[in-house]
């Protein structure tokens with residue numbers, strides 16, 4: 089018999105959404121354990137990964153533009169210094185740190201409890217126009233591209249880890265892939281809400297602070 093999934097709850101209850109996705113993707117505690125095993129392998133390379141991501145975002149005017157505009161708000165910089173925005177500028181170093189902290193947290197998390205699901209959802213929400221003053225309003229196309237490239241970089245690290253046996257590699261690869269599809273869904277749900285119906289918003293605590301963990 090087909091398992092019942094309530095469409096309304098799926099859009100209003102993060103836990104329900106996560107449980108449905110996990111069952112569909114067969115994301116289990118074994119996958120979480122695999123991500124935890126992958127963490128120490130990738131940790132030394134995280135600064136390189138963060139650097140590659142922002143190098144990529146700087147290589148297209150359409151994505152670099154977000155940082156150039158944002159830099160006006162960034163502490164200690166005047167419009168004049170915007171012209172000189174580089175990958176080593178304080179704003180960019182901060183963003184690399186945010187991405188690094190995100191990666192460390194998702195890979196080391198052992199208990200995917202409600203606090204953690206809220207965290208995954210919040211990352212998505214602040215990139216849309218739904219998070220009040222913390223909103224960044226980045227087009228989803230760039231989020232999708234960023235997530236895809238980030239996954240590619242992690243898989244590359246895993247493939248080059250020669251001390252890991254093939255069976256573990258396979259397990260970690262599957263877990264990384266599931267993680268990205270779950271995180272991607274936690275982005276798209278906010279983007280779809282902002283397109284369709286703002287009143288259906290998945291509940292995350294209202295955010296009034298400046299964005300702390302945004303990537304773009």
Ligand SMILES: *[C@@H]1O[C@H](CO)[C@@H](O)[C@H](O)[C@H]1NC(C)=O
Pocket residue numbers: 198199201202203204
């Ligand atoms: C979830 O787990 C973290 C520790 O990983 C803990 O700090 C937090 O309070 C937990 N949240 C809930 C809702 O249980």
